[in-house]
Ligand SMILES: Nc1ncnc2c1ncn2[C@@H]1O[C@H](COP(=O)(O)OP(=O)(O)OP(=O)(O)O)[C@@H](O)[C@H]1O
């Protein structure tokens with residue numbers, strides 16, 4: 001569903017992503033961890049076409065994002081869930097979910113917001129998946145923060161995407177609500193075979209909900225493995241990477257897979273990223 005090879009992205013002379021390789025399969029829930037500024041949102045924005053990478057290979061939901069592609073086509077395959085859910089407060093819950101169908105209806109229908117009966121039925125099914133079928137007719141502004149985020153998930157599901165990208169979807173929720181929102185997101189995407197990449201700041205949630213965890217430090221992938229392998233050494237690599245001397249620019253050959261730990265750990269040959277083959281089991 002997602003294939004990324006040697007992806008690089010800079011903003012002017014700020015090199016943010018240094019050759020990312022990543023694969024996500026259908027139905028897989030990948031949690032991305034990393035310090036603030038590690039490049040998590042930049043990578044997600046590359047995956048949804050909002051950022052243009054400098055170089056590399058990037059296929060998302062069957063679309064080659066390094067080639068010319070239509071935004072409408074991308075929207076049919078890739079949905080986003082945002083931290084602040086971006087719902088229209090004065091609209092009903094169902095109408096907000098139906099906006100997830102706008103990419104699929106014709107331009108006139110989209111402007112006039114005409115939806116087919118099948119779209120309405122789909123919106124209601126999506127609300128059911130997040131436990132909010134009974135709120136379909138309520139005004140969105142009357143919902144709690146956790147419920148609004150679930151509507152955001154239902155809207156993403158209504159796009160019938162192959163991929164959902166979630167950027168800190170539970171950052172503004174209390175722990176109990178956050179868990180319930182992540183559970184809804186994970187269960188729905190698993191059942192529907194949707195590939196998910198979800199940026200989080202909470203290691204506990206990554207362990208609890210991730211099928212796989214990816215750790216970024218200074219724009220490099222320093223961990224890629226099962227949640228159970230997220231041990232002290234892994235966390236050290238993800239969260240205690242020292243700033244690089246002379247800026248963040250680095251060469252691709254600075255970064256190699258450690259042979260003894262293939263598939264899980266990566267060793268950076270620069271002294272700045274504290275990963276060593278000895279740190280992995
Ligand atoms: N639109 C932009 N223009 C210029 N620089 C940017 C832009 N967006 C991000 N950056 C820079 O790219 C780097 C990575 O930012 P990014 O937002 O991807 O980090 P993040 O891992 O998502 O952090 P956080 O956990 O705080 O959300 C930072 O140095 C940031 O200043």
Ligand SMILES: [Mg+2]
Pocket residue numbers: 040041042167199
């Ligand atoms: Mg971010």
